[in-house]
């Protein structure tokens with residue numbers, strides 16, 4: 323079993339606690355702390371995708387689902403589906419860092435990555451976390467070996483974000499079985515899956531999960547959707563026409579389908595963040611190669627400041643997301659502490675649900691930025707199919723839509739914080755009130771800080787205070803009605819995402835400095851660029867949120883408080899981005915992998 327950071331002596335930060343508490347760089351998991359065993363599994367996944375998937379991508383894009391099934395089986399042989407599952411069911415039971423690493427590497431092919439995610443995250447996990455012993459014995463070994471392909475059928479044409487509004491119906495029969503009818507929409511692996519996790523309402527009311535085999539009479543797939551991207555991944559409706567489902571195929575409890583749905587999505591979001599991180603690293607390497615080789619005005623375009631800015635920015639943003647992904651995986655592993663039982667896994671995944679939503683939003687938006695700039699760096703060649711840049715661009719767009727749209731996830735981030743604040747787990751209002759005293763009092767004399775990235779640490783501290791001030795004001799202003807103030811919630815989410823991303827980047831860069839890593843200065847460059855830009859975004863979000871909440875003198879007072887809290891002097895990021903870009907172009911690769 324891969325070693326996890328569980329043995330770390332530092333206290334493990336609870337989910338969301340980073341907003342109020344400092345983190346010790348020594349206790350933060352970073353990609354630099356991957357063990358040889360982790361790296362070996364990562365290489366296995368890379369070699370599988372590069373040697374067995376990418377050369378056959380055209381066939382997959384022509385909907386050769388026999389090939390897709392063969393590839394699923396190969397993943398099974400390599401043990402890639404079983405990372406989260408104990409050996410008793412055919413799994414390999416490794417830590418969440420490994421799970422993240424595998425997701426990251428599978429993203430080298432976005433289409434097959436979706437097929438893989440439909441199986442590993444959306445089918446294996448619900449069966450493992452919520453299945454009875456008999457269900458696990460029956461389905462897990464076949465799912466893990468790839469003999470059986472799975473799919474997750476939650477969405478319907480009328481209920482996507484509002485998943486609990488499903489119309490699919492399960493009618494109870496006198497022998498304890500159920501008869502399911504309805505139509506599910508946009509189901510990944512829908513064209514060839516053998517087993518579906520289906521959500522339907524028992525007697526039209528109680529939202530419930532079922533395990534439905536394709537072999538059950540009445541199950542059929544609709545036509546393949548004509549999509550913008552992910553052409554090598556099957557997406558179809560699933561039709562259920564009076565499908566008799568045995569009592570033994572009820573998954574979890576009647577009326578508790580939301581627990582299955584939301585917990586699975588929760589972990590799926592985290593892994594999707596990993597896939598986005600992995601996809602960005604591939605695109606950065608492509609951009610670097612192209613920029614080095616493409617000449618205009620007698621020189622490689624990589625020599626132009628505008629292109630160096632783009633590549634430097636792509637790297638800095640990818641660095642922040644990668645840092646927050648591994649930090650979160652490390653926190654989850656430390657909290658799980660080697661106890662891979664479903665009950666512990668569920669409790670811990672729920673605890674880090676805020677971080678999972680952040681990973682999904684930050685990852686998918688960073689990836690779209692990177693892929694858009696990758697197309698731009700490729701110029702006309704970025705718009706035609708001879709180069710992979712255009713396919714990556716199309717394939718990635720859906721990441722902001724599925725696994726909970728980014729709007730829904732943005733609502734969840736402050737929403738979950740607010741609930742924890744009310745429960746007293748993350749005392750936001752008390753911290754915001756304490757902050758008001760600090761703002762009104764005489765300026766505090768900061769202790770001299772000689773450690774690496776001292777300015778960036780101070781900036782992150784200021785980001786946290788700013789987010790707290792705005793969050794506290796929003797909670798005081800709207801109380802329980804804050805949930806109706808979506809514009810404010812969106813600004814709050816943006817600030818919180820930047821706080822967690824920036825802090826994760828700085829902690830990782832500090833860990834690199836403390837370890838005297840040979841590339842510590844590049845880590846510092848990436849963290850500095852990210853923090854510098856995050857300061858401007860947080861300032862803008864805070865001002866916009868405050869202006870929604872107040873006007874006139876009250877707003878002027880709040881803006882004065884904001885100026886006092888968020889004193890971050892802009893730095894010359896052009897030089898930093900140039901260094902990041904030049905190193906990336908010279909190595910033709912993402913420099914932190």
Ligand SMILES: Cc1cc2nc3c(=O)[nH]c(=O)nc-3n(C[C@H](O)[C@H](O)[C@H](O)COP(=O)(O)OP(=O)(O)OC[C@H]3O[C@@H](n4cnc5c(N)ncnc54)[C@H](O)[C@@H]3O)c2cc1C
Nearest residue numbers: 474475476477481482483508509510723724725727729730
């Ligand atoms: C390629 C692909 C694969 C998919 N795979 C699967 C799968 O395997 N299984 C599955 O079950 N589903 C799958 N889906 C469906 C996907 O999860 C849904 O499309 C997604 O949840 C959004 O639902 P919707 O399309 O109905 O959009 P809607 O919910 O109608 O949303 C439309 C817009 O309104 C916004 N919105 C909605 N509600 C709110 C609100 N309360 N507040 C603010 N804004 C709101 C959304 O953010 C979005 O911008 C897949 C979709 C695609 C495209």
